[in-house]
Amino acid sequence: MSGYVTGGAIPLDSDAYISRPFEEEAFRELAAGNWIVLLAPRQQGKTSALIRLRARLEEEGLRCALVDLQGYGGNGTYVTFLSWLCEQIGRELGQSPEPPTRGEEDLEVWLDATLREIPNLVIILDEASAVPPAHQRRFFSQLRALYNRRARDLIDAVSRRLQVAFAGTFRPEELIDTPNSPFNVSQEIIAEDLSRDDAEELAARLTGEDALEYANRAYELVGGQPFLLQTLLAAADRGANDAERASRFEYAVESLRHGRNSHVAFLFQLVRRDEALAGILRRILESPEGIRYHSGDADHDFAQVSGLATVRGGRLQIRNELYKELATNVFLPAEPRGTSENHDPPPAGVDVLLVTATLIESRAVRDAFLGDVERPAPRMFGQTNSYVDLGVVNGLAAALVQTSSMGSGGAGGATLTVSDAIRELGPRAVYLVGIAFGVDPERQRIGDVFISERVLGYELQRIGTDEEGEEEIRMRGERITASPRLLSLLRSAALEWSHRTQFGLLLSGEKLVDRVDFRNELRHREPDAIGGEMEATGVSAAAARQRTEWIVVKGCCDFADGRKRENEDQNQALAANQAVGFVHFALTLHGRSI
Numbered sequence: 001m002s003g004y005v006t007g008g009a010i011p012l013d014s015d016a017y018i019s020r021p022f023e024e025e026a027f028r029e030l031a032a033g034n035w036i037v038l039l040a041p042r043q044q045g046k047t048s049a050l051i052r053l054r055a056r057l058e059e060e061g062l063r064c065a066l067v068d069l070q071g072y073g074g075n076g077t078y079v080t081f082l083s084w085l086c087e088q089i090g091r092e093l094g095q096s097p098e099p100p101t102r103g104e105e106d107l108e109v110w111l112d113a114t115l116r117e118i119p120n121l122v123i124i125l126d127e128a129s130a131v132p133p134a135h136q137r138r139f140f141s142q143l144r145a146l147y148n149r150r151a152r153d154l155i156d157a158v159s160r161r162l163q164v165a166f167a168g169t170f171r172p173e174e175l176i177d178t179p180n181s182p183f184n185v186s187q188e189i190i191a192e193d194l195s196r197d198d199a200e201e202l203a204a205r206l207t208g209e210d211a212l213e214y215a216n217r218a219y220e221l222v223g224g225q226p227f228l229l230q231t232l233l234a235a236a237d238r239g240a241n242d243a244e245r246a247s248r249f250e251y252a253v254e255s256l257r258h259g260r261n262s263h264v265a266f267l268f269q270l271v272r273r274d275e276a277l278a279g280i281l282r283r284i285l286e287s288p289e290g291i292r293y294h295s296g297d298a299d300h301d302f303a304q305v306s307g308l309a310t311v312r313g314g315r316l317q318i319r320n321e322l323y324k325e326l327a328t329n330v331f332l333p334a335e336p337r338g339t340s341e342n343h344d345p346p347p348a349g350v351d352v353l354l355v356t357a358t359l360i361e362s363r364a365v366r367d368a369f370l371g372d373v374e375r376p377a378p379r380m381f382g383q384t385n386s387y388v389d390l391g392v393v394n395g396l397a398a399a400l401v402q403t404s405s406m407g408s409g410g411a412g413g414a415t416l417t418v419s420d421a422i423r424e425l426g427p428r429a430v431y432l433v434g435i436a437f438g439v440d441p442e443r444q445r446i447g448d449v450f451i452s453e454r455v456l457g458y459e460l461q462r463i464g465t466d467e468e469g470e471e472e473i474r475m476r477g478e479r480i481t482a483s484p485r486l487l488s489l490l491r492s493a494a495l496e497w498s499h500r501t502q503f504g505l506l507l508s509g510e511k512l513v514d515r516v517d518f519r520n521e522l523r524h525r526e527p528d529a530i531g532g533e534m535e536a537t538g539v540s541a542a543a544a545r546q547r548t549e550w551i552v553v554k555g556c557c558d559f560a561d562g563r564k565r566e567n568e569d570q571n572q573a574l575a576a577n578q579a580v581g582f583v584h585f586a587l588t589l590h591g592r593s594i
Contacts, residue, residue: 003206004234006227010048012055015205016230018198022191023049027056029187030122030163035147037128037183038167040191041307043227043263046167049191050124053165057122064122065092069130078135079104086114089123107142111158122163129170136175144182171302190304193224193319202229207237214249221253223320225307227263228256258426259326262351265397268326269389270306273378277303280316281327284309290317351396352587353427354580355418357403357535360569361434362388364576365400368584369393382424385417393587399425407510408457408538415538422546429486429549431583435575436506436533436554437513439523444556447574449499449582450531451490452506452552454479457537458522459509479505480540483549490551493586499578506552507532519560531556555579 003016010017022038026049029036040046047068054064067088072081082105086097095116103109115121131139149159164182172183194202196219203215214236215229222228235252239245255261259268271277276299284290290309293316294300300316303309310319318324356362369390378389380399390398401421404412418430438444456479487503494501505528513519513532523529536552543550555575558564 004230004237006230006234009051010045012051016202017045017048017052018194018202018226019052020045020049020192020194020198022189023053025189026053026165029189030057030062030165031060033163035163035182035186036165036189037172037186038165038189038191039172039301039305040167040169041225041305042169042266043225044191044193044307045226046191047126050126050165050167054122054124062120062122063093063118064124065089066124066126067092068126070127072130072132075132075134078138081132081135081139082107082110086110090114093118093121105138107139108146108158111146111162115158115161119161120163121161122165124165124167126167128166128168129175130168131175137180140176140182141180144180144185147182147185169305169307171298171305173298190301193310194226194229195224199224199229203233207233211236214245217249220321222256222322225320228261228320228322231261231263232256256322257325260351260426260428262392262395262397264322264326265350266392267307267323269392269397271308271327272380272389274302274306277306277308281308281318284316284318285324285327290315292316350399350425350427351429352393352398353418353421353425353430354390354398354400354583355403355414355421355430355432355535355539356400356434357406357414358434358572358576359402360572361576361580362400362402364573364580365390365433367577368580369398369400382420384420385424387421387425393584394590396587398587399427403535406512407534408508408536408541409510413538414535415542418539418542419546422542422548427548429483429551430539430543432535432539432550432552432554433576433579433583434533434535434554435557435572435579436531437519437558437560438531438556439519439529439559441559441561444502444530444559445500446556446558446571447499447578448556449497449501449579450506450552450554450556451487451494451501451503452482452536453487453503454481454505455508455536455540455552456480456505456526456529457509458507458526458532459511480537480544482540482551486549486551489590490553490582490586493582493589496589497582497585499582501582502530504528504530506530506536506554508534508536510534513560514558514562514564516559516561532560553579553583 005014005016026036026038050066054066057064067085072084090097097114100109100113143164146159146162153159166183166186172181178184199215199219200212203211211233214233218229218232232249232252236245236249239248256264259265271281280299280303293311293314303316304311308319308323309316354365356365366388380387380389385401388400390400401417403414403417408414436450505526507522507526507529522532533554540550555578557572557575
């Protein structure tokens with residue numbers, strides 16, 4: 001089993017960790033009694049460094065509590081947030097906070113009840129930007145007030161006993177204005193990449209001297225970005241012989257170069273959503289030597305903190321060759337004709353593409369992935385399709401495309417829409433989601449979720465006569481099997497899902513079916529069918545042609561019995577929400593496996 005770590009924090013006893021100068025700087029500042037703010041790009045080894053920083057501080061006699069603020073995961077009142085925070089601190093220290101009887105909205109009162117007799121404490125707040133927006137100003141202002149009183153309070157006051165280390169990937173100036181900010185009285189430290197020597201040491205430790213060639217090749221492409229280095233070296237390490245190691249390494253390199261990695265997808269989504277960052281990137285690309293770095297410029301600093309750029313010789317440059325290639329060839333192509341200069345390019349490197357055919361289905365996707373918010377959904381534009389950027393779900397970059405017409409055929413149908421989308425985005429998996437009709441009202445219910453084991457197009461038929469001269473109709477369409485891997489993962493998710501699901505054969509055709517005799521005729525010919533819809537044959541054909549995994553997940557909204565208009569909007573919304581909710585649940589549950 002490979003010793004490289006490509007997900008989560010690196011354990012304290014792992015040889016996969018290489019220390020860097022910023023860690024010594026952070027320890028030195030905290031040991032001297034200062035507050036710090038550690039800014040680091042995503043997957044830069046920040047949390048792994050903080051775990052080691054905590055252990056080292058405790059060796060020096062300082063008590064230390066490491067709290068990941070992402071764990072709060074809610075809004076609630078300010079008192080609820082303070083209670084949760086102090087509960088986490090108390091757990092780290094092995095004691096329970098005593099809820100205050102007065103001043104329950106005062107952070108100092110809560111800390112005093114939590115810390116009690118502890119003389120010296122460092123609280124490390126990881127992902128500091130995860131403080132709920134409604135509470136950020138009050139929380140950070142109260143921390144700044146504690147810092148300001150350190151010089152005049154009694155020696156046993158909380159302000160004298162407490163130090164704080166903030167950590168994360170964020171713009172400090174956006175969390176709170178400068179006069180009330182604890183960040184501008186903290187020593188700012190930016191985590192750097194690994195060096196080439198570090199990369200060679202990592203490879204030699206975990207694989208051996210034979211891996212030095214791969215360490216140097218990886219470093220030429222991704223520089224010292226810790227996660228990407230581990231990813232490439234781990235790929236080579238899994239090979240059983242020289243030829244297999246070389247093949248696995250090259251495959252991993254090509255995957256990165258095509259943007260098929262959640263790390264790079266997340267980075268460039270961040271760039272596209274930050275106009276200042278996107279502008280800096282374009283200016284750097286126009287200059288072979290980069291642009292002059294201005295110390296203290298918030299945008300220049302965030303270009304480093306985001307992981308996009310680094311400073312070399314007083315110039316702000318793209319962090320590594322991979323980012324430069326992706327920015328030039330994949331993520332920031334020339335804008336298509338006829339689009340606004342404010343439109344983002346399509347997010348090549350998307351992991352999951354969701355496909356819908358109606359507005360109700362698209363709204364269900366937006367609500368599940370982006371939340372029911374009032375602001376416009378982030379959109380990107382390709383040569384023919386427009387997309388909704390759904391962000392990252394458990395490490396997977398996701399996007400939505402809606403066909404401009406129902407059914408598989410025609411210029412706006414599923415076949416051409418999905419074919420263009422796969423070409424532009426390169427998704428690993430395509431999910432056709434939305435609504436379908438059921439075939440058995442006695443055993444099925446509105447809102448049941450149908451998952452395609454196979455899809456059969458019922459339009460292709462042979463119409464003739466049998467030996468007795470009676471009309472004979474035979475289905476001639478191919479039964480197409482959905483991705484076995486996606487089927488297996490969704491079956492696993494269904495075990496944990498609290499609503500009804502049914503796996504089986506889905507019928508697909510160009511007709512909007514709402515007549516019970518036609519439905520019964522289809523069911524007579526295909527008794528194994530669990531339901532029907534209109535886009536699956538187009539999606540399956542487009543995905544199969546481009547060797548992309550696909551599956552259909554749709555909710556039952558009616559039974560094609562002539563009663564479609566009864567509670568139509570409510571039933572369709574319920575069905576779409578159930579289907580999309582199941583897909584979102586599966587992505588959250590299985591993450592990178594999908």
